[in-house]
């Protein structure tokens with residue numbers, strides 16, 4: 001893949017200003033980003049992060065490190081790519097590499113903790129005009145392995161474009177409706193790359209990898225093969241093209257804070273039922 005053939009990403013996408021939606025933050029003397037091992041008193045966040053233009057979230061710590069090294073080389077950025085350091089090395093919760101890549105762990109609870117701290121970090125660092133991407137693997141629905149799905153809409157396991165969070169014992173529903181247009185621009189970029197079959201589709205977010213995604217090989221299985229195929233067919237008919245475990249909370253939280261994001265996942269395993 002030749003990255004230099006792509007249009008400049010800031011042309012595709014910009015985030016002018018972050019709106020953190022927490023009035024308590026203004027009254028706090030110090031904000032500690034516990035899971036990044038960073039804080040507003042212990043670190044000069046604007047100096048460390050104020051120049052960020054791209055943040056990429058996704059995959060395991062090792063995959064993010066390899067991707068950071070790949071991008072460093074492709075963009076011919078200064079520094080030795082073999083010595084790329086993990087900014088969060090003081091904690092084993094997440095990893096972060098500057099050109100900015102973050103490994104968010106698996107599932108909604110893990111990525112939601114990371115997002116609270118990432119959004120505050122970008123806010124404290126006074127970052128503007130950056131692009132936030134999420135990449136990773138997913139299970140395909142009626143697609144060939146290796147296909148990239150650019151998410152058009154994130155849906156829950158009832159195919160609704162929303163994310164439900166329990167707050168103080170009450171269910172809060174946040175929308176995952178997004179900016180139309182960005183996904184089409186990304187699809188256009190991918191059409192210039194020969195070896196990357198890409199589609200736009202809905203991404204379904206589940207809270208479990210096995211039963212939650214209709215897999216028959218977990219420790220428990222409460223349904224038949226026919227039940228599974230019927231559910232996946234229904235998902236396909238509503239526009240779902242891949243299934244993973246973080247997309248709805250990612251979109252919903254960023255949306256509330258006025259951050260536009262691009263979610264992009266490759267299909268690593270598939271169920272063919274069409």
Ligand code: R2B
Pocket residue numbers: 105106107136137138209243244245246
């Ligand atoms: C894709 O892959 C992981 C499960 O194997 C999960 O994080 C996801 O969304």
